[in-house]
Amino acid sequence: MKFWSQFTFVRSIELENWLTAGAVAVAAFVLMHALIAWARRRIARLAEAGKSDRPYAEVLAATLGRTSMVAVALTAILIGLTVLDLPTPWDLRVRNLWFITLGTQLVLYVDHAVSVTSRRYFRTHAKAPDAPATVAHTLLNWAMKTVLWTVFLLAVLANLGINISAFVASLGIGGVAVALAVQNILGDLFASLSIAVDKPFEVGDAIVVNGVSGAVEKVGLKTTRIRADSGEQVVIANADLLKNTVRNYKRMANRRVAFPLLLDPATPVAVAREIPARMKEIVERQESVRFDRAHLKNVTQDALEFEVVYFVLVPSYGTFMDTQQQVLLGALELMEELGVGNVRPVQRVAVDMARGLHVVGEEDQDSEAGNEPAPAARLGVRTV
Structure with a gap:
């Protein structure tokens, strides 16, 4: 009523x-x-x-x-x-x-x-x-x-007519409690916001992070999905992703290539002097390549070490490998043409069990003295 x-x-x-x-x-x-x-x-x-x-x-x-x-x-x-x-x-x-x-x-x-x-x-x-x-x-x-x-x-x-002051205060206290309970989720959420604003990578970029190499498939609110080069999908939390160093190969403008070329230390000086100029010719014959330098970097008893540096102007990894292959094959052809090798010489060492060390190939003082030891008393050791 x-x-x-x-x-x-x-x-x-x-x-x-x-x-x-x-x-x-x-x-x-x-x-x-x-x-x-x-x-x-x-x-x-x-x-x-x-x-x-x-x-x-x-x-x-x-x-x-x-x-x-x-x-x-x-x-x-x-x-x-x-x-x-x-x-x-x-x-x-x-x-x-x-x-x-x-x-x-x-x-x-x-x-x-x-x-x-x-x-x-x-x-x-x-x-x-x-x-x-x-x-x-x-x-x-x-x-x-x-x-x-x-x-x-x-x-x-x-x-x-409802007093919302107490309600707003309750929401604030409850929000703090919820934030503490789901701090990992909130960390991934804010990490995704950081990725969206800073854009260290985008969908489709080829990246390497924490030992995983592949293409980014999706950047979600909590996780990022990467299609690995081996085929499987790798899911990484956004917060963990930003804690590691990310290498973004999609944004690579060019690739710097530096490799050593080791020659026999017995190579004549006149031949060694030709190597930098000849390597420059080999590198400049390739497409989309900028030659930087080629120098004799180091001389040791084991090898003459040359260093060749150039830039591949296309970021594609396939182009880089094709170019590097052609440069290395050209270097092998050059060494064959000049008659030099890149293998350190083999030194044969003979050990005289009774009288000490004997090096085969050097002047044998014992032989000159007529004191050749019996063959059974030598131990041949091959060192590289």
Whole structure:
């Protein structure tokens, strides 16, 4: 009975006023529906006329497409109720409904506008029009929409007379507790945000991290997926990924190649003098290569060490290996042409078990003295 007693004002309002309110509500619905339809057609034509120079038209056209007919109908009913002379409690409730209805529709507009605007922005700055959504796009949408709906919910509660101060304080304390409980997840989340903003790598880049070499397939909110060169998919947490050194070979402008060339230490000086110039000729015969230098770096009793340095101007690993192969084959042909080798000489050492060390190939003082030891008393040792 208490519930029905609240509707006693209905009997106090005359039928003529109810009919008037209904007519006003219907007229308001028709008028708002017509205005929205006209605005959508008008803005759609503007968007089609100039998509490049009128981006706001595309955003407005997509935003108006999110108009809720339920919200329009409720707004029309509330307009009709304003014609009636309502008592104080119901007048306050109607005002609350006004705020909720119009606020919900406005938030829907802003929500859709955020989606369309962010999608357009990232599509414009993407390398390919059909590129998948990036982490920055996903995080931006999620953050802005979360803030939008949270503020609207708090505003609705405040409009209904609920004290939200204690509620906000509770959310803060609860947020700290949740953050401590899921700190690893939040660490990966913020790491993905760092990857999205700093962009140390992107989808499709060839990287090496923590001993894993492959192409980036997807950068998610918590993990990054890498298709390894051996074929399997490797999943790495974003926080762990940023703790390690990442080598991004996709952004390599060129490759610096430095390799040693070891020759027999008995190589004549005149022949050794020709090596740098001849190696320069070999390197410059290759395509997409810039020669840097070739020098005799070191001279030891084991080898003459030359160092050859050049740059491959194409970052492709296959091109690098093809070029290096041709340069090495050219070096082998050059050594064959000059009659020099790159193998250290073999020294044979004979050990006289009775009288000590004897080196085969050097002048044998024992032989000159006629004291050649018996063959069975020698142990041949080959050293390299």
